[in-house]
Amino acid sequence: MRHLAYLALGSNLEDPAAQVRNAMNALDALPHTRVLKCSSLYRSAPVGYLDQPDFINAVVQVATGLAPHALLDAMLALEQACGRTREFANAPRTLDLDLLLYEALVLHEHGLTLPHPQMHRRAFVLQPLLEIAPDCVIPGVGPAAVVAKACAEQQLVRLDS
Template sequence: MTSTSYSKPIHRVFIALGSNLENPLSQVRRGMLLLAGLEHSRLVKRSSLYRTAPMGNLNQPDFINAVVQLETSLTPHHLLDALLDIEHTCGRVRTFPNAPRILDLDILLFENLQYHDEKLILPHPRMHQRAFVLQPLLEIEADCVIPGHGSVAECLATCTEQSLSILHHES
């Protein structure tokens, strides 16, 4: 009898990080550290940190945003659960849409998967409209394409009303 070892497939995933409460710079860096330690995953790239004005609810502090690339053997739903656990560990409490937050982690892209259920939509449904996601993503993956929307560079060119400033390169 021979034994065969099976390995789980490795998926390329991009995660957005954002914070505008309780020292946002430290919160995003802490989020990156926790993502780097995520089981069955490896942090491959991290973008610079960016300061951006809030969208939707404008009466709140500016955000610090970044994007990281992971390689993971987790399924999309297991990854989502892990991200929600990290948010909870960091003290995130969900109050209302576009509310200030300690740490927000969003799956932007999971390979080229297009998926929709009551808990998860891939790619992230509004990422193609958000400069604070597109600019850091473009920085770490210049040839990135958003399924159903085109290249990240093309999407970013349509976000002319949004401004962001680079704070620090995280290498």
């Protein structure tokens, strides 16, 4: 059985645009998983720790036969394979992958909360998400297009289509 999920990708080290594009291909190669849609790439300012380069962000829609935790585990392994280290919160990174939505599942378990608990506050997630899923509804929050209006002051630059 296939489930639709949305994943956020970000990078600000070691050719970030290439890191994000390579990660899109790697996600498509995961077992029982296919990338269906990819957003454009967006440049955004860092959040939290500000003394670092801007990020390149994107969102992909995947169809997967993996359960939510198995998908997250595969994403974390991909981060590690791409050189991700976790020195401190919001540190610069080669690759950051977040599981945003898995169908309409609402889940609060150790290590995994769905929908992603910060996604509705981040223009660098919402704009690329709306590009590929304009009618997306965030369970427990509402239509992504409505909540994105609250993030209008967050500056993003679309890099490609």
